[in-house]
Amino acid sequence: MNYDQILQEIKEEVKIYNQMGAVGSSIPELTKVDPSKFGIHLVTIKGENYSIGDSNEKFSIQSISKVLSLSFAFTFLGERIWERIGVEPSGTPFNSLVQLEYEKGKPRNPFINPGALVIADMLITHTKNPKTEFLNFVRTLTNSDEIDFNLKVASSEKAFGFKNVALANLLKSYCNIENDVDEVLDFYFHQCAIEMTCNELANCFLFYAHEGKILHNNKFILNQSQVKRINSLMQTCGFYDESGEFTYKVGLPGKSGIGGGIVAIHPKKYSVATWSPRLNEKGNSVLGMKSLELLTTKTGMSIF
Numbered sequence: 655m656n657y658d659q660i661l662q663e664i665k666e667e668v669k670i671y672n673q674m675g676a677v678g679s680s681i682p683e684l685t686k687v688d689p690s691k692f693g694i695h696l697v698t699i700k701g702e703n704y705s706i707g708d709s710n711e712k713f714s715i716q717s718i719s720k721v722l723s724l725s726f727a728f729t730f731l732g733e734r735i736w737e738r739i740g741v742e743p744s745g746t747p748f749n750s751l752v753q754l755e756y757e758k759g760k761p762r763n764p765f766i767n768p769g770a771l772v773i774a775d776m777l778i779t780h781t782k783n784p785k786t787e788f789l790n791f792v793r794t795l796t797n798s799d800e801i802d803f804n805l806k807v808a809s810s811e812k813a814f815g816f817k818n819v820a821l822a823n824l825l826k827s828y829c830n831i832e833n834d835v836d837e838v839l840d841f842y843f844h845q846c847a848i849e850m851t852c853n854e855l856a857n858c859f860l861f862y863a864h865e866g867k868i869l870h871n872n873k874f875i876l877n878q879s880q881v882k883r884i885n886s887l888m889q890t891c892g893f894y895d896e897s898g899e900f901t902y903k904v905g906l907p908g909k910s911g912i913g914g915g916i917v918a919i920h921p922k923k924y925s926v927a928t929w930s931p932r933l934n935e936k937g938n939s940v941l942g943m944k945s946l947e948l949l950t951t952k953t954g955m956s957i958f
């Protein structure tokens with residue numbers, strides 16, 4: 655497969671959409687990013703890397719971190735996670751409060767904000783130093799010590815994340831948060847504020863395409879069954895109330911974030927990350943979605 659040529663074609667073909675959408679405004683610090691940035695990085699399970707555009711520039715991974723926090727919790731809690739969180743698509747925006755109330759404090763899935771807040775609570779309960787241990791987990795997956803939190807982004811969200819404060823308190827009122835609400839929010843804002851390049855993000859997620867093993871040392875992070883489950887959740891819940899649309903157009907499991915990143919997995923083939931900050935009204939990157947639709951169309955390969 656000539657991925658170099660395919661990525662070049664994609665870059666040309668998505669240009670007509672490059673004024674569509676707007677940079678997310680819910681976290682003031684994120685509005686400072688240049689909206690014209692665009693990059694793609696694809697890494698195969700043979701370790702071949704292909705990239706175009708701004709693929710070596712850091713951006714805020716935001717909700718993409720929810721897959722990593724779930725995976726970290728999975729390593730020590732296994733199926734017990736599902737006593738407190740469901741595995742169904744929500745059909746609602748990522749920060750919706752309504753469903754959480756009528757479903758009595760049990761979030762539909764781990765990729766909407768209330769689900770990720772419960773995972774954050776679990777990590778705080780089960781680790782001594784949650785932020786450091788989580789960061790080390792992500793650094794191990796990426797094989798890079800350069801991965802870090804952007805503290806300005808974390809404090810910007812802390813100052814303006816009113817809906818997350820409301821969600822955490824609603825969860826607490828249903829006894830689905832064990833720790834102090836402020837501590838859970840602080841951890842959550844930091845995990846979302848992790849920065850990566852497309853190159854780092856694609857490589858970090860490669861183990862989901864490689865049966866749970868890190869490529870460079872063949873070390874198992876999750877077993878095959880757990881990877882199947884996380885990829886299934888990305889497929890059904892990775893794009894909030896646009897998960898059906900992404901599945902229909904792209905046909906791969908993936909996850910988006912309001913920093914404009916998207917990562918998608920082709921099991922046993924590759925991991926691919928895109929970054930373009932302009933978002934559609936569901937909070938997903940316009941060019942990222944278009945690029946991945948073109949990728950699976952041009953390669954003729956998806957999981958279906």
Ligand code: GLN
Nearest residue numbers: 716717748767846911912
């Ligand atoms: N930190 C963001 C929030 O909680 C993450 C949302 C996202 O990337 N969709 O609102």
